[in-house]
Amino acid sequence: MVTIKTGTHLPTRAGSLNGVIVPEQPGKNAIEVRGVRKVFGTGENQVAALDTVSVSIRENEFFTLLGPSGCGKTTLLRLIAGFDFPTAGEILLHGQDIAPLPPFKRPVNTVFQSYALFPHMTVAQNIGFGLEMLGKPKAEIEARVAQMLKLVKMEALKARRTSQISGGQQQRVALARALAPQPKVLLLDEPLSALDYKLRKEMQIELKRLQHETGITFIFVTHDQEEALTMSDRIAVMSAGKILQVGTPRDIYDRPAERFVADFIGETNFLPGTVVSKQAGVATVKFASSATISAGYPEGFDPTGEVTLVVRPEHADLVPDPAKGTIAGTLSNIVYFGTDTHYHVKLDGGGENFIVRHQNSRSSAVTYETGVKVGIQFEEDAARVLKD
Amino acid sequence: MAEPRVMDIKDQPGFRTIAIICLLVLYVPVLILMIFSLNSGSLVTHWEGVTLGWYGTAFLNEEFHAAARNTLIISVTATIVSTICATLAAIGMTRVKPWRGLAAAFMVINLPLMVPEIITAVATLSFFALIAGVFGLNFGIGNLILAHTVFCIPFAYMPIRARLEDMDLTLEYAAADLYATPWNAFRRITLPLLVPGIMSGAALAFIVSFDDFTITQLVAGPGQTTLPLYIWNQIRRPMTPEINAISTILLMVSILFVSVSFLIARRRAK
Numbered sequence A: 001m002v003t004i005k006t007g008t009h010l011p012t013r014a015g016s017l018n019g020v021i022v023p024e025q026p027g028k029n030a031i032e033v034r035g036v037r038k039v040f041g042t043g044e045n046q047v048a049a050l051d052t053v054s055v056s057i058r059e060n061e062f063f064t065l066l067g068p069s070g071c072g073k074t075t076l077l078r079l080i081a082g083f084d085f086p087t088a089g090e091i092l093l094h095g096q097d098i099a100p101l102p103p104f105k106r107p108v109n110t111v112f113q114s115y116a117l118f119p120h121m122t123v124a125q126n127i128g129f130g131l132e133m134l135g136k137p138k139a140e141i142e143a144r145v146a147q148m149l150k151l152v153k154m155e156a157l158k159a160r161r162t163s164q165i166s167g168g169q170q171q172r173v174a175l176a177r178a179l180a181p182q183p184k185v186l187l188l189d190e191p192l193s194a195l196d197y198k199l200r201k202e203m204q205i206e207l208k209r210l211q212h213e214t215g216i217t218f219i220f221v222t223h224d225q226e227e228a229l230t231m232s233d234r235i236a237v238m239s240a241g242k243i244l245q246v247g248t249p250r251d252i253y254d255r256p257a258e259r260f261v262a263d264f265i266g267e268t269n270f271l272p273g274t275v276v277s278k279q280a281g282v283a284t285v286k287f288a289s290s291a292t293i294s295a296g297y298p299e300g301f302d303p304t305g306e307v308t309l310v311v312r313p314e315h316a317d318l319v320p321d322p323a324k325g326t327i328a329g330t331l332s333n334i335v336y337f338g339t340d341t342h343y344h345v346k347l348d349g350g351g352e353n354f355i356v357r358h359q360n361s362r363s364s365a366v367t368y369e370t371g372v373k374v375g376i377q378f379e380e381d382a383a384r385v386l387k388d
Numbered sequence B: 001m002a003e004p005r006v007m008d009i010k011d012q013p014g015f016r017t018i019a020i021i022c023l024l025v026l027y028v029p030v031l032i033l034m035i036f037s038l039n040s041g042s043l044v045t046h047w048e049g050v051t052l053g054w055y056g057t058a059f060l061n062e063e064f065h066a067a068a069r070n071t072l073i074i075s076v077t078a079t080i081v082s083t084i085c086a087t088l089a090a091i092g093m094t095r096v097k098p099w100r101g102l103a104a105a106f107m108v109i110n111l112p113l114m115v116p117e118i119i120t121a122v123a124t125l126s127f128f129a130l131i132a133g134v135f136g137l138n139f140g141i142g143n144l145i146l147a148h149t150v151f152c153i154p155f156a157y158m159p160i161r162a163r164l165e166d167m168d169l170t171l172e173y174a175a176a177d178l179y180a181t182p183w184n185a186f187r188r189i190t191l192p193l194l195v196p197g198i199m200s201g202a203a204l205a206f207i208v209s210f211d212d213f214t215i216t217q218l219v220a221g222p223g224q225t226t227l228p229l230y231i232w233n234q235i236r237r238p239m240t241p242e243i244n245a246i247s248t249i250l251l252m253v254s255i256l257f258v259s260v261s262f263l264i265a266r267r268r269a270k
Helices: A073-081 A123-133 A138-151 A167-179 A197-214 A225-231 A249-254 A259-264 B015-036 B053-060 B062-094 B102-114 B117-135 B141-166 B169-177 B182-210 B214-219 B227-235 B241-269
Strands: A015-017 A020-022 A029-040 A047-058 A062-066 A088-093 A108-111 A185-189 A217-222 A234-239 A242-247 A269-279 A282-286 A292-296 A306-311 A316-319 A327-336 A340-347 A354-359 A373-378 A383-386
Touching (some): A062 A073, A073 A108, A108 B169, A123 A138, A138 A197, A217 A225, A234 A259, A242 A249, A269 A354, A282 A306, A316 A354, B015 B241, B053 B241, B062 B141, B117 B141, B117 B214, B141 B182, B227 B241
Parallel strands (some): A108 A185
Antiparallel strands (some): A029 A047, A269 A306, A306 A383, A327 A373, A340 A354
């Protein structure tokens, strides 16, 4: 089950409104990935983990690489960290190509999925390790370690061994250790995946706070779309070694560029239809029932003939009179989720069930029962035509 | 949650009996040997009473002292040198990109474990005879140290390699990520975490060298009698419980080292 929070905390810095592309703010780039390819194996066993990827990550940005496992997001992170080297392409850090540098020469630090805390050192020694390796004076290291301990609220446990603290605390130490040398960019490789739900929620807020307080560019890798939507300034959705779309959470959610993006992020209904006309980024699509609907489509895509429309479950509504809906069907299932209810509608034209999500409130005007005929209405701008 | 028991070997009929017989066969002779070291009589087959006198005789025995000294010199040196070689070999074989001949190198390192010891002994003897004959070189007790070092390497190598393979490679990535040069990452992260493996490898090497007989017997020159050789020489004469006392001392040293090795290995598993 997937719950998408819609609220004012989702930043809307760039993107498109009503199909009109708003230029992205020209901030300085912290990282520029240019035409990076990474091939593993040789000969017939060659696998392109990254297939010519280019992306720019701005300074002070919380940038998320989102995708299913095996999509290349961790490979990209490892290339930026220096644990692997690209087969082709450049990785610029503030304009300088760092792709050939070993990891210990890059002003970039990593928070590992397994935390990778040094088991033979105390919490404080772990946090000070990077500064020590940089040859900083002892007094400076101590001051900085104390500051980091305070930042992650671990002062009381500084003398503990890392095996003597809980998973959540280890997570904080891993963060403090990576932040202590004040990297230009902090890389986070699915750092929350080992935590339980409640702790994960806490750490999400904590990470945002840390990013805000330190002003460091965060590159966050996750397969959890909810995590990506709630935390990121911008998200790059990846699949099969390629970046499919880069944009704000709202962009990605409301205006997915491809069917994969729409399917991967949140729940989506797919409806078949035929394009009858189009102008200025809006197509008129006819359903089998001969009803028509206006649907936006992404820039650079020219929908013709048979297409698939995507509609988010919360952008549609049920009406008791089937004739009043754009499409109609029979209510086959009602699933109660507490905060909202999902209505599964078996469409008259056949195909997959259409899901309508209803926010639950104290006063629900109409109650539905399974088996009745209902109509489905769409909110304005709810439907989009996407590349398959 | 109770796990479904597929098969518990302890439930098999006769398990207990077989286990007890095995333990008796293994340990009763050793126990008898130890008990007779306390025999106040001068025969190792006829019990007369309890005394610690044979331990006193052993401690005053100059030949025993010389043998113990030789054994310690050889074992300690061979342990140190073989452990260093084994550590370098283990790092060279686990922290590098796979190279052609990696499997062959592994075979070569572990060959002494597979070749019958008497073959190694004869080969070592011929080798030293050859360099003595052709080059006129004889390293004295160095010959024994060299021979011991060689056959100790695979014993030291095994636990060190196991430890390196167990170690989370991410830790070394993390060190590099935190500006540690490869040397610093090794010195500050890999080596400290490798210490239990090195200790356990060294303990094994020591014990293997300490009680080696076959190779030592063939290679040892005059005045290079080690403890196992000394015991061997003694039992060819009329035996007194002094030999039991010496054997018991040897056994205790062995048990001590095996226990240390075991405890270190267990600590590492935690």
